[in-house]
Amino acid sequence: MTVTVGVVLFPGTNCELDVQWAVEQLGGEAVLLWHGDASVRGVDAVVVPGGFAHGDYLRTGAIARFSPVMDAVAAFAAAGGPVVGICNGFQVITEAGLLPGALQKNAGLTFVCDTAELRVETTRTALTNLATVGDVLRIPINHFEGNYVCDAETLAALRADDRIVVRYVDNPNGSLDDIAGICNEAGNVVGLMPHPERASDLLLGSDDGVVLLRSLLAAADEQARTRA
Amino acid sequence: MRFAIRIDVTHVPGVLDPQGATVERALPALGYTNVGAVSIAKTIRLQLDADSEAAALAQVDEMCHKLLANPVIERYTVSFEELVA
Numbered sequence: 001m002t003v004t005v006g007v008v009l010f011p012g013t014n015c016e017l018d019v020q021w022a023v024e025q026l027g028g029e030a031v032l033l034w035h036g037d038a039s040v041r042g043v044d045a046v047v048v049p050g051g052f053a054h055g056d057y058l059r060t061g062a063i064a065r066f067s068p069v070m071d072a073v074a075a076f077a078a079a080g081g082p083v084v085g086i087c088n089g090f091q092v093i094t095e096a097g098l099l100p101g102a103l104q105k106n107a108g109l110t111f112v113c114d115t116a117e118l119r120v121e122t123t124r125t126a127l128t129n130l131a132t133v134g135d136v137l138r139i140p141i142n143h144f145e146g147n148y149v150c151d152a153e154t155l156a157a158l159r160a161d162d163r164i165v166v167r168y169v170d171n172p173n174g175s176l177d178d179i180a181g182i183c184n185e186a187g188n189v190v191g192l193m194p195h196p197e198r199a200s201d202l203l204l205g206s207d208d209g210v211v212l213l214r215s216l217l218a219a220a221d222e223q224a225r226t227r228a
Numbered sequence: 229m230r231f232a233i234r235i236d237v238t239h240v241p242g243v244l245d246p247q248g249a250t251v252e253r254a255l256p257a258l259g260y261t262n263v264g265a266v267s268i269a270k271t272i273r274l275q276l277d278a279d280s281e282a283a284a285l286a287q288v289d290e291m292c293h294k295l296l297a298n299p300v301i302e303r304y305t306v307s308f309e310e311l312v313a
Contacts, residue, residue: 062298106244147244
């Protein structure tokens with residue numbers, strides 16, 4: 001069956017078409033979800049893509065979390081629906097409280113635009129269920145605020161509950177415990193700074209993001225069957 | 229009653245402050261070699277109507293928690309200013 005992925009569009013989002021293209025290449029359908037609409041329109045998974053939602057005013061993701069669509073995304077996530085926040089989307093869903101911690105400025109105090117090697121740390125999530133623990137994936141990064149930070153108690157919980165999804169092999173931004181992505185307790189909500197959609201075809205320099213996006217489609221399929 | 233309020237949002241110690249760090253590096257280049265510990269913070273000024281100072285403070289506190297500051301990386305202090313019409 002064909003699954004439908006909703007891609008959230010805020011003013012200032014700029015990766016929605018890349019995500020849409022990548023999802024469609026892999027056989028899924030993708031629909032854009034306007035931030036002002038308080039609905040996820042019956043999709044099977046949601047991606048909050050990268051960009052500069054609401055200009056990143058005040059703090060990255062701070063204004064976006066109050067968009068009407070975010071209540072619908074939170075309800076979808078609470079019901080077990082797969083939700084992935086990529087880059088600015090990760091910042092938005094941490095501000096929204098769907099994931100703990102925050103993303104602060106990179107340790108080098110500069111914007112980083114590079115290809116990072118990520119090590120898959122768990123496969124119990126909506127983004128890694130088809131990957132293998134220990135896989136090293138080459139995925140582009142492109143951010144200023146990608147330096148994950150949380151208190152010691154939260155970090156201990158993330159480790160103990162197997163919620164660190166991907167780690168940088170060579171930490172590019174000072175991120176705590178080399179964290180590139182984390183998930184919620186159930187594993188259906190994942191946030192990561194790297195862009196799997198930009199590694200979805202060899203023409204882009206790497207197709208290592210495909211296993212992550214296929215995992216998302218598999219989680220979406222599971223969600224669709226559960227609901228049916 | 230209308231209150232004029234000033235909210236200073238600063239970084240939690242240890243959180244990176246690229247603006248402060250850059251300015252700290254620039255000052256010695258101008259000969260100010262005796263300067264350190266530079267940090268740059270945000271000031272938010274607003275006015276609001278409330279029945280009492282306590283009610284105004286409570287509301288500002290709530291707004292800070294919900295939007296104006298992120299407790300994971302930021303701290304804030306609230307002060308009252310003279311209301312200029």
